[in-house]
Structure formats: C-alpha cells, structure tokens
Amino acid sequence: MTSVERARDQAVAGRDSGETPALEVDGLSHRYGRTHALDDVSITVAPGELIALLGPSGCGKTTLVQAIAGHVRPTAGRIALRGTAVTAAAPESRDVGVVFQQSTLYPHMTVAENVAYGLAAQGVVDEQREERVRRYLELVELAHLRAASPDALSGGQARRVELARALAPEPDVLVLDEPLSALDRRLRVRLRDEIARIQRTTGVTTLFVTHDQADAMAVADRLVVLHDGAVAATGTPRTLYESPPNRFTARFLGRSNELAGHVVDDTDRVRVAIGETRFVVPETAPETDQVLVHVRPEAVRVVSERADDDDGTTDRNGGDHDTGGGGSTGDRDTAVSLGGTVARVADAGSRYDVHVSLDSAASVDTDDETPQEADSPPTVTAECTTCGLAAGDRVRVAFDGHDVSVFPLSADRVGSGGEGDPVR
Amino acid sequence: MSLATETGRRQFDWVPERLVAGLLGGLLVVGFALPFVAFLWRAGSVTVWQTLAEPATRTAIRNSLLTAPVATAIATTLGVPLAYILARASFVGKRAVEALVILPLVVPPVVGGALLLSVVGRFTPIGAAAASAGVPLTDSLLGVILAQTFVAAPFVVITARAGFAAVDERLEQASRSLGHGPIATFTNVSLPLARGAIVAGIVLTFARATGEFGATMMVAYNPRTMPTQLWVAFISGGIDAIVPLALALLAITLAVLALVRRVARVPTVVDT
Numbered sequence: 001m002t003s004v005e006r007a008r009d010q011a012v013a014g015r016d017s018g019e020t021p022a023l024e025v026d027g028l029s030h031r032y033g034r035t036h037a038l039d040d041v042s043i044t045v046a047p048g049e050l051i052a053l054l055g056p057s058g059c060g061k062t063t064l065v066q067a068i069a070g071h072v073r074p075t076a077g078r079i080a081l082r083g084t085a086v087t088a089a090a091p092e093s094r095d096v097g098v099v100f101q102q103s104t105l106y107p108h109m110t111v112a113e114n115v116a117y118g119l120a121a122q123g124v125v126d127e128q129r130e131e132r133v134r135r136y137l138e139l140v141e142l143a144h145l146r147a148a149s150p151d152a153l154s155g156g157q158a159r160r161v162e163l164a165r166a167l168a169p170e171p172d173v174l175v176l177d178e179p180l181s182a183l184d185r186r187l188r189v190r191l192r193d194e195i196a197r198i199q200r201t202t203g204v205t206t207l208f209v210t211h212d213q214a215d216a217m218a219v220a221d222r223l224v225v226l227h228d229g230a231v232a233a234t235g236t237p238r239t240l241y242e243s244p245p246n247r248f249t250a251r252f253l254g255r256s257n258e259l260a261g262h263v264v265d266d267t268d269r270v271r272v273a274i275g276e277t278r279f280v281v282p283e284t285a286p287e288t289d290q291v292l293v294h295v296r297p298e299a300v301r302v303v304s305e306r307a308d309d310d311d312g313t314t315d316r317n318g319g320d321h322d323t324g325g326g327g328s329t330g331d332r333d334t335a336v337s338l339g340g341t342v343a344r345v346a347d348a349g350s351r352y353d354v355h356v357s358l359d360s361a362a363s364v365d366t367d368d369e370t371p372q373e374a375d376s377p378p379t380v381t382a383e384c385t386t387c388g389l390a391a392g393d394r395v396r397v398a399f400d401g402h403d404v405s406v407f408p409l410s411a412d413r414v415g416s417g418g419e420g421d422p423v424r
Numbered sequence: 425m426s427l428a429t430e431t432g433r434r435q436f437d438w439v440p441e442r443l444v445a446g447l448l449g450g451l452l453v454v455g456f457a458l459p460f461v462a463f464l465w466r467a468g469s470v471t472v473w474q475t476l477a478e479p480a481t482r483t484a485i486r487n488s489l490l491t492a493p494v495a496t497a498i499a500t501t502l503g504v505p506l507a508y509i510l511a512r513a514s515f516v517g518k519r520a521v522e523a524l525v526i527l528p529l530v531v532p533p534v535v536g537g538a539l540l541l542s543v544v545g546r547f548t549p550i551g552a553a554a555a556s557a558g559v560p561l562t563d564s565l566l567g568v569i570l571a572q573t574f575v576a577a578p579f580v581v582i583t584a585r586a587g588f589a590a591v592d593e594r595l596e597q598a599s600r601s602l603g604h605g606p607i608a609t610f611t612n613v614s615l616p617l618a619r620g621a622i623v624a625g626i627v628l629t630f631a632r633a634t635g636e637f638g639a640t641m642m643v644a645y646n647p648r649t650m651p652t653q654l655w656v657a658f659i660s661g662g663i664d665a666i667v668p669l670a671l672a673l674l675a676i677t678l679a680v681l682a683l684v685r686r687v688a689r690v691p692t693v694v695d696t
Contacts, residue, residue, distance in 0.1 A: 071597050091600035104598040108616045117612075121603030169603060 020083040022047040022205035023068070023173045028077030030063050037063040038074065039229040045173070045207065050199050052220030052237075053209045056252070060229035061209050065177045068207070069098050081172045092121070097166035097204075101178035103158045105150035111161050112137070112146035118169035136164040139198060156187045160194070167202060174199075174206045180215055192219055213253050217241065225249050241296075247407045250294045257300065257380045259293045259358075260409065269333075272406060280333040281401045288408040299403035300382035302354050305339070305394040334401030342393040343379060354382045354389055356397050467667050475668035484653035485672060491565055491649060492633040495572035496580075499629050503581040504622060508614065510581070511588035529578045536575055537642025544570060544643070567644030575639050576632035580625035587621020588614060627684050631677045 023045040030038040066072035070091035137143045140160035180188040217237040225233040233249040244250035265271040340356040544561035599609040637651035657665040
C-alpha cells in the first residue's frame with residue numbers, strides 16, 4: 001500500500017468521529033468457493049468500545065473473526081487497526097487478541113507460561129514479563145493458580161486464563177469468539193459479567209461474538225446484528241430491541257408477536273389496519289401496502305372482557321372512529337384493541353405468558369418457528385404478572401402504536417426467503 | 425453389589441459371538457507366539473556369545489548401529505516437516521504426494537531396492553558420478569543408509585502426520601495471534617503437542633531401518649548389516665546359525681523402544 005492510500009484510508013477513518021477507530025471493517029466480502037460467507041460487511045469500533053457481533057450460527061461471524069485476526073484473507077474489502085490497513089498482514093503482525101470458543105490453552109505449559117507466551121514474542125524482558133503475568137492473572141483473580149497445569153482448571157477458570165493470555169500483550173482489539181458457548185448457564189452469566197468488568201477495567205476495545213442475544217445485550221455498548229453474511233442492524237441494545245429496523249432483528253433480539261396488516265393511509269400519518277381495527281403508527285411509511293406489525297409480548301396488555309366491558313366497546317374500532325376531540329386524540333389514534341379467547345396460559349415463573357387466539361386478524365404466513373396452522377386464528381402472546389386468566393376466557397388484547405414496528409411484508413419475504421437460520 | 429456386577433460382566437463377556445471372536449483372535453495370537461517361543465527354545469542349545477564375538481558378526485552389528493540411526497535421523501529431519509505440510513496444507517498434487525509416501529510401504533522391499541538401483545546404480549549417471557567422486561552409492565554404508573531411509577521413512581511421516589492432525593489448528597492460530605510467526609508456532613506449539621506421535625514414528629522407523637533386508641540386499645549386499653549377515657549365516661548354517669544374531673537384533677530394537685519410552689514418556693508407542 002502506498003503512503004497516499006494510507007493517508008486516504010486514515011482520512012476516511014477519521015472523517016465521522018474525531019478519533020481514529022480502533023477497528024474498521026470496510027466492505028468486507030468473503031467467498032468459500034461459490035458460497036458467500038460475508039457480503040459487504042462494514043463495522044467501525046471506537047477505542048474502548050465493547051461491540052457485540054450477534055447472529056445465528058452460519059451467519060458469517062466466524063469468517064469475520066478469522067478475517068480480523070488474519071487467519072482468513074478476505075475476497076474483498078479492507079480491515080484497519082488504529083487507522084493502519086492490515087487486510088493482508090500476517091496474524092502475528094497485527095495486535096489482535098483472540099479467545100476462541102474452545103480452549104486453546106497450551107497443555108504443555110503452566111498457567112503462568114501460557115499468559116507469558118504472548119509477551120515472549122513481544123520481547124518483553126523477564127522482570128517485566130513476570131510483573132505483567134502477575135497483573136493479568138490478578139485481573140482474572142487466578143493468581144494462585146499460576147503454577148497449575150491447564151488440565152487442572154475448571155471450564156470457567158480456563159476461560160479466564162485465556163482472557164488473561166489474550167490481554168497480557170495489550171492488543172489493539174480483543175476478539176472473543178463465542179467465549180461462553182461451551183459453558184453451562186450459571187457459569188455463563190457469571191463469566192459474562194466478569195468479561196464486562198475486565199473490559200471496563202482495561203478499556204480494551206472488544207468485539208464480542210455471540211449467537212446469544214441475552215449475552216450480547218447484557219455486555220455490549222453497541223450491537224451489530226449479522227444475518228446471512230450481511231449486517232442486518234447496528235445500534236445500542238435498547239434501540240434495536242425497542243425499534244428493530246427489520247423483521248429479522250425483531251425476532252432475533254427477543255420474542256415477537258407478528259400480525260399481518262395493511263397501510264390504509266400514509267399521506268399525513270401512517271395508519272395501519274389489522275383486520276377491521278385501524279390505528280396510527282408513529283413511524284415512517286413502509287414500502288409496501290401489505291405490512292407485518294411487530295409488537296413485543298411485554299407491550300401487550302390482556303384484559304378480561306367481562307371486567308373491561310365498557311373500555312372494550314369503546315376501543316373496538318380503535319382510531320378508525322376518531323372524532324378528533326382534543327388532547328387525548330393522539331393516544332386514541334395509536335391505541336389498538338383486539339378481541340380474542342385465551343388459548344393457553346403458561347407459567348414462566350416471574351410472569352405468565354398468555355396466548356390469545358384473536359377473533360379476526362389476518363394471519364401471518366410465518367415460517368416453521370411459530371407453528372401456526374394456516375386455518376387457525378392468529379395468536380398473540382402477552383406477558384402479565386397477575387392476570388388470573390384461564391384458557392377459554394374472553395379477553396381483549398391491547399397495545400399501543402408507539403410500541404409497534406411495521407415491516408414491509410412482501411419485501412421482507414423476499415429478503416428472508418429460503419433462509420435456514422434458526423430464529424428464536 | 426459389585427460382585428454381582430462383576431459376575432454379570434463376566435457372563436456378558438462370554439456370550440457366543442464374543443466366544444467366536446475370541447477363538448479367531450486367539451488363533452492369531454498363538455500364531456504370533458508359537459514361532460517366537462519355538463525360536464527362543466532353540467537359543468538354549470546354541471552358543472550365543474561365542475557367535476556374537478566372531479569378527480563377521482561384530483562388523484555386521486557395528487554397521488547396523490552406524491547406518492540405522494543415520495537413516496532414522498534423515499527420515500525424521502525430512503519427514504516431520506513433510507508430515508506437517510500434509511496435515512495442514514492443501515495444495516495441487518497433494519494426493520500424488522501422499523501416494524508417493526505410501527509407495528515404499530506397499531512395494532516389496534526387494535523391488536524398492538531395484539527402484540533405488542535404477543537411480544543410484546553403478547552404471548546410472550548419478551551412481552557413476554558418485555562412485556568417481558569416491559562416495560559410491562552402492563555396496564557402501566551410504567548405499568545401506570539410502571535403502572534403509574527409502575523403506576523406513578514412511579513410518580515417521582505417516583505417524584507424525586496423524587499426530588499433527590490431532591493438534592487443534594486453533595492452538596496454532598492462537599499462537600500466531602499472540603505474536604509468534606509460523607516457525608516459532610511450529611516449534612513452540614505443534615511440535616511439542618505432536619511429540620508422542622513423532623516419537624512413535626521415529627521408533628517404528630528405527631526398528632524398520634535396523635531390520636531392513638530386501639532393499640539393502642539389492643543396493644548394498646556388502647558391507648554386511650545384521651539382516652544381510654543373518655541371511656549369509658542362514659545359507660551356510662541353517663536356523664541355529666542365525667539365532668545369536670537374531671537375538672541381538674531383537675535386543676537392540678527392544679532396548680531402543682524401552683529407552684525412547686522412558687525418555688519421551690510416551691505410554692504406548694504403537695497406539696499413539
């Protein structure tokens with residue numbers, strides 16, 4: 001690369017924010033034969049940031065990690081660390097620390113020797129090396145195991161030693177490739193908090209790769225959702241959870257109710273109809289008339305029809321019969337209320353999941369993940385803490401247009417057609 | 425309770441199908457053991473030490489102890505890197521290389537010797553050039569080493585290759601990401617982790633080189649090694665004449681095996 005190119009790259013890198021990104025992935029594509037593993041992926045990570053790279057298995061996460069670490073030479077695109085392009089550089093000449101899903105501790109070395117291994121390559125002199133090993137073993141609270149053999153460690157201890165080993169050379173970027181997947185649930189949560197703490201302490205720029213949305217949302221400053229080798233969404237966990245930009249993100253980040261609707265009016269405000277019920281969605285108009293209305297279970301209220309008779313009749317037609325009466329109009333416009341029958345109440349411990357079969361709402365032709373027979377009425381799941389409902393109860397299901405995301409249905413179908421990704 | 429389980433297991437062991445397997449396998453074991461025992465039986469009636477002290481025998485032992493370690497060293501030095509390449513890299517013609525490595529194993533040693541002769545024989549360009557330079561490649565210790573290396577090297581390549589393949593590639597990737605280049609990674613990580621298999625391969629190669637007869641006979645009938653001396657003794661004196669040297673050959677191989685196991689702490693040489 002010429003100095004001109006480098007200067008240009010640095011200029012591009014520094015254009016958006018004031019500082020040079022710690023890691024910049026720009027238009028990265030990779031093919032294995034004719035299979036596209038990565039398709040034009042761009043990610044920018046600011047210094048000190050913890051980014052979770054989230055996606056189902058087979059979405060290209062591992063290829064991306066391998067490309068960033070230098071074990072895979074991408075077909076196209078560019079990778080830069082601290083403004084220096086390293087796309088073609090050997091793994092040992094870029095400062096990327098990697099922790100893999102499976103343990104890669106060296107069984108023929110002690111814990112301390114493992115941690116010191118990366119320092120030896122840097123030419124850190126003996127005294128400093130000792131000091132650094134001690135410091136990083138203390139950071140992961142395993143200083144007492146320095147002379148142990150990796151075979152003698154528990155799964156969680158091995159992970160922490162690997163973390164110390166990857167951090168000891170003080171890399172530009174730390175890449176954690178599914179670091180928790182091989183651990184059981186309780187240990188996973190503990191280690192995940194531990195990783196967040198260590199990241200805050202060291203301030204190391206971190207790319208946390210995972211297929212687990214709970215892990216990702218718990219630790220990350222920002223999420224990058226990967227789907228079929230392309231970036232599906234980028235943003236803070238809260239933003240992406242509450243207003244997902246597409247159906248895949250909505251479904252991947254949490255439980256999702258999906259109802260088919262259509263746009264009745266998008267001249268002034270976007271007005272959507274589910275069956276006969278119309279309401280206003282404070283969102284930009286989708287590209288198609290046929291839409292998918294997405295709402296999280298916790299945003300749905302279920303009220304027994306007997307107890308809520310009056311409200312039920314008022315809300316029946318929602319915003320459609322809006323009379324434009326003063327300040328409360330906005331709320332009325334966005335309110336949705338649908339009649340239905342409780343199909344099942346599942347006890348989820350801290351809450352109940354109420355599954356309601358709706359009387360009249362267009363069913364969505366969803367994939368296998370939500371088994372819904374074509375002729376059966378669509379169901380909505382709501383969360384409630386004390387609702388005292390039982391199967392067979394007549395209820396009204398209510399939610400607000402503000403809590404709804406609307407996706408173009410046909411376009412999304414094209415986008416996700418034939419996908420084999422497991423969507424939770 | 426434990427007694428009951430044990431009894432149960434013992435009964436399970438001798439269900440008919442196992443009995444059949446046991447009988448068939450047992451026949452083979454007897455087939456291995458019987459000649460060995462019968463041969464050792466003869467050893468009692470032979471003057472072992474006296475024969476071993478004869479000049480011809482001593483020369484043969486010396487020649488074997490000179491050539492086999494050299495052949496093993498060459499096979500290891502060249503074979504271990506090849507094994508690593510075969511375990512890790514994919515390249516055009518890899519199948520052909522793999523076939524070539526196995527070739528000396530499947531070709532009868534005598535034919536292997538003939539193949540070698542067609543390259544280094546006295547009347548080939550290479551053989552003639554070497555002979556005129558004073559380092560004849562046939563009927564010399566060098567020829568013996570050539571024959572031994574040709575026949576025995578596949579053992580270390582194949583065994584070491586399996587050893588490298590068993591090392592998770594991510595351990596090497598981690599080493600690279602920790603700042604070590606490919607060669608440092610090989611010596612720091614791959615080599616120590618594949619050590620057991622490599623040592624096993626070296627032992628097998630040494631045993632094969634020490635006992636090599638067919639190719640050696642073709643390339644260098646003289647100077648005599650233990651196997652060629654065995655043949656000469658057999659022709660002139662029958663089985664009893666070769667007992668001492670055969671025992672010496674066996675002793676050397678077993679001693680090396682035991683030594684290597686002890687030094688390298690490899691639990692079972694052939695299993696690894």
